[in-house]
Amino acid sequence: MKKISLVIGGKRYTITLEEPFAEAVEQELTELFDPAKDNETKTLLQAFLTKQIECLELEEKLNELLKKFPD
Template sequence: MKRVSIVIGGKRYTITLEEPFADLVEKELEEIFDMGKNNDTKLLLQAFLSKQIECLELEQKINELINKLSV
């Protein structure tokens, strides 16, 4: 288990995750946020929406591949 912390809107949030998932989450968070400083809530919302778009695009690609395999 590994603890990952981030400060957003003046509050520290710490989550405990199992490795290697924790390492992946920490790496992704470090790409978006300044882990050593306070981060604006707006940045969190932008990161969430960006991930939602990424998930939608992956879902579309998966569906395209399923359709190709079904033919």
């Protein structure tokens, strides 16, 4: 288990995650914003939407690949 902290709107939030998922989440967060500094709620929302778009794009690619295989 690993604790990850981030500051949003002047309040520190700490979450506990299982390894190796925690490492991946921590890396993703630091790529999108600085978890150690005070971030606005807008920053977190933008990061969330960025990841959602990436997930949708990956889902589309996966569906296209699956169409190439017979049922």
